[in-house]
Amino acid sequence: xxxxxxxxxxxxxxxxxxxxxxxxxxxxxxxxxxxxxxxxxxxxxxxxxxxxxxxxxxxxxxxxxxxxxxxxxxxxxxxxxxxxxxxxxxxxxxxxxxxxxxxxxxxxxxxxxxxxxxxxxxxxxxxxxxxxxxxxxxx
Ligand code: SF4
Ligand code: SF4
Numbered sequence: 539x540x541x542x543x544x545x546x547x548x549x550x551x552x553x554x555x556x557x558x559x560x561x562x563x564x565x566x567x568x569x570x571x572x573x574x575x576x577x578x579x580x581x582x583x584x585x586x587x588x589x590x591x592x593x594x595x596x597x598x599x600x601x602x603x604x605x606x607x608x609x610x611x612x613x614x615x616x617x618x619x620x621x622x623x624x625x626x627x628x629x630x631x632x633x634x635x636x637x638x639x640x641x642x643x644x645x646x647x648x649x650x651x652x653x654x655x656x657x658x659x660x661x662x663x664x665x666x667x668x669x670x671x672x673x674x675x676x677x
Contacts, residue, residue: 542650543623547606550618551594552637554578555585557615570615585615602641625651 556578563569570583574596578584587596597614600606608614624634624646635645 539651539653542646544607545603545605546638546643547598547600547602548641548643549621549634549637550588550598550606550608551602552640553588553633554593555588555595555615555617556582557617559583561615563613568613570613571610574610603643 557570559577559581560566561569562572562575562583564572570585572583574586575583576586576589578589585595585597587594587598595608597608597610598606599609608618621633622629622631624631625648628648630645638645
């Protein structure tokens with residue numbers, strides 16, 4: 539499936555991203571790298587860079603609206619995992635639209651999630667040759 543988030547990254551430079559402090563890797567092996575976080579409340583950490591005016595998460599790599607991705611994707615917080623892009627699930631999501639509009643990007647449209655196989659420019663796999671049909675012999 540096409541993933542329009544890879545050409546976006548706007549939400550990671552719009553919202554404050556906080557999560558339960560125990561999700562960080564000083565408490566949970568394989569968790570969010572604690573060095574990329576800061577204390578937000580007694581029980582929550584924030585991704586560094588998001589807890590300020592004009593936020594941008596320190597884990598975001600690339601140029602917003604062109605090519606951007608999360609450098610800690612596999613160990614991002616539950617807050618990041620719960621953020622749903624518009625029309626990923628067939629529904630519009632205002633939080634996604636708002637973040638994109640703040641960065642001058644139009645809201646996603648349903649067709650931006652079109653499966654790659656429907657992309658006319660994508661080369662198709664060659665068809666497998668058909669197996670020869672069995673010939674039934676008369677008894
Ligand atoms: S703002 Fe929406 S489209 Fe952009 S990266 Fe976030 S979820 Fe994806
Ligand atoms: S950790 Fe990754 S997904 Fe979460 S806000 Fe930062 S860049 Fe975005």
